Amino acid sequence: MTHAQLRPPTMADVARLAGVSHQTVSRVLGNHPNVRDETRARVLRVIEETGYRRNSSARALVTRRTRTLGVVASDTTLYGPASTLFALEEAARAEGYLVSTVTLRKLTMETLSEALDHLSEGGVEGVVAIAPQRSAVAELAELRCPFPVVVVGSGPGVEIPSVSVDQHLGARLATRHLLAAGHRNVWHLAGPEDWQEAADRAAGWRATLEAAGAEPPMLLRGDWSPLSGYRAGQELAGWVGRGLTAVFVANDQMALGVLRALREAGVRTPQDVAVVGFDDIPESEYFAPPLTTVRQDFSTVGKRGIAMLLELIEGRPPATARRIAIEPQLVVRASTFPHPVQPEGVPL
Amino acid sequence: MTHAQLRPPTMADVARLAGVSHQTVSRVLGNHPNVRDETRARVLRVIEETGYRRNSSARALVTRRTRTLGVVASDTTLYGPASTLFALEEAARAEGYLVSTVTLRKLTMETLSEALDHLSEGGVEGVVAIAPQRSAVAELAELRCPFPVVVVGSGPGVEIPSVSVDQHLGARLATRHLLAAGHRNVWHLAGPEDWQEAADRAAGWRATLEAAGAEPPMLLRGDWSPLSGYRAGQELAGWVGRGLTAVFVANDQMALGVLRALREAGVRTPQDVAVVGFDDIPESEYFAPPLTTVRQDFSTVGKRGIAMLLELIEGRPPATARRIAIEPQLVVRASTFPHPVQPEGVPL
């Protein structure tokens, strides 16, 4: 590894060594057509020899393009945000952009504003916010930003360009699956009230039950963590034998906690209580029992999010709508019985 | 949200509006002491009104500091890398640096080299590589880089500055715990051969057994995934009753698969076979049964990694060694029995 020579070579250095003007070097690097092959080869050889690299700051200064995008995220150790982050970076890199990330411990107006400031200092041309909390997104709309912002992971209902998975549909798929398997009713362990996704999933669950003529039972709340699922599971165990036969849990991690609580209470899954999760984290297939869940395509979310942001940056006419919803998919495993009895008409 | 005015205001604009020279504006922004309070206030007011922001490219061009660090990672949906990434970004931001990430699907010489190129184009001042694979790290040492590189997560045995958790110690803690609980021998499901961490954990396991006078049994290999753990678990189940009473699994995800396979084979944990994992992912506490495992402090890894990189960048005399190993910690849960019998002397 060689580095830290006192002064890295400049374009002028390369030009001198190759016996051309700096502009010719610039043309070679820019793949300009009107350069004689022999000249190009000579310049490239000198570049190779000296290890020359264009100074990105000087370039950005004159072109007014930093080719850097920002991403603001939180909870990146969770599967969903981590996958989204990954997909965003990959999509941006494919377009020749660099991605700078700021990861927040908690998403509030201050932290969000600081994050945007920090990214702005870094000269990003636009920002994608992985912001699943409603309050944060609302504030995002207020903030005065010198660059475009796209929100990812917060459904519609915001005034900002957004890309997200159709949570309402996912919840309908999950609930319908349980009803179709013969359950008369479905309980729901929801995520934090402030999260758009949690609200959408709860709404989809409620709508499906009502459409099927079932009275939605008491709604429980967790905070996405296995622990909160465990606590809710203990409460749910108390309702077994009193009408509880199926639970739709708003994410897989909480479902894991629920499974443990039920198991410890002597409740069998799926014989006594069927459980459906949401996310399809890699571990879900190996839970006890393997978890039926709803899979989200984060990769598509990332690609579409970057595509939308670039449209905004480059001022292109919008090729797509400013609000995109991507379809999730039900993955059936052993924590539910697949359609043992076809019950009375469940509308799709 | 306001943006995309045709030309953002420059320092000269602010200077004109405030009736001062551009240099005075620069001084205000740089918190220079010798500016009269009244002048400073006037300048700040104009900055506020115009929404002026310093052009980071122009600044970087003249200061030769982009205040941007790069991170190369792979498998960022795994708990370990994701946590490390998070910790790195947080530590860098605390020092006023921006972090640009490149996430690789697979870590090879080409992809790594491309990633460093991409970051270099973006003008990073240094790079942290979350590179747990030995081959990749070896190549990193060969690559000619115009900036310093620090490796994180690959133990010692590389020629590059590195920060990592002491995997050997972690494996010793796990194995010793099982021996201390009365097991005569401990099996091991290792990670991929190419991974430094996998090798270190296997070495620690072997060393502990040999020190205790036990003959290390056949070593199994997985690829970190729950599925590979499940397959290995099926094989392990066949050895129950033939000397297998304890397994040390090289990560929690594989341990999850092992637990499922054992359960399906009618083997009870921990009564028939005790299991220890590695990582302490948030889910481990809710496995069936809750998993005894080894916790790694990724946050410290991140902080130390950034600290080391900044030392290298700023050419400071090394305040710390160029190879740092951080102590992991055993977390005992229900998948093992804690010390029911104190067996013949197990050396620490």
Place this chain on the structure above:
DNA sequence: CCGTGATTTGTTAGCGCTCACAATGACCTC
């Protein structure tokens, strides 16, 4: 052998900022 147009190369002027240094004025000291 010169004019015409295409190709290839060089020259100049900034991009917006910070640094080094010069200039100004206020305030002291003897």
Place this chain on the structure above:
DNA sequence: GAGGTCATTGTGAGCGCTAACAAATCACGG
């Protein structure tokens, strides 16, 4: 009141690059 110090402000140069334009070179038909 001359000379010195300090705090405050301004001036000019230049970081390394690209864009626009100017100049040189070449091919070739008349």
